[in-house]
Amino acid sequence: MQYVMLIYQGTTPLPGTPEWETLSEDEQKTVYADYAAINETEGVTPGLPLGLPENATTVRVDDGKTLVTDGPFIGIKEAIGGFFVLEADNLDAAIELASRIPAARLGGAIEVRPVETYW
Numbered sequence: 522m523q524y525v526m527l528i529y530q531g532t533t534p535l536p537g538t539p540e541w542e543t544l545s546e547d548e549q550k551t552v553y554a555d556y557a558a559i560n561e562t563e564g565v566t567p568g569l570p571l572g573l574p575e576n577a578t579t580v581r582v583d584d585g586k587t588l589v590t591d592g593p594f595i596g597i598k599e600a601i602g603g604f605f606v607l608e609a610d611n612l613d614a615a616i617e618l619a620s621r622i623p624a625a626r627l628g629g630a631i632e633v634r635p636v637e638t639y640w
Contacts, residue, residue: 523608523636524615530602532628535573552623559622564608574600602629606636 534540541549560567574593577600581588593600602624609615612633619631 522611523606524612525634525636526605526607526615526619526622527601527632527634528603528622528624529599529630529632530624530628531598531630533602533624534627535602552627555621555623559605559618562607562618565618566606566608568604568606571601571603574602 532540534544536549544552559565574597577591577593579590579592579594581590607615607618609618612635615633619625619633622631625631
């Protein structure tokens, strides 16, 4: 079964921000190592790197008219910071891997969603 793992950054410190600089060098190295280990896990297909939510553009169509706004569809704290796909035997395996993602312990959350076929 495939699962899409959506990483919501929440208040997770991001590299290059003042919040990131509050982490010790060892904590920073641990975050990088943990993400590297996730990407090297059997069954993981890493997603493409996403830009910052504040650099997003949201597009809607209302009554046939295209409406474009700067920023994410939802608040920055709720915005998706990244994603990847996991091939796993069951939801328990996906949850176990999700619990190892640094954002899950540093102020964010991981949404685990099964891949479905609709057509």
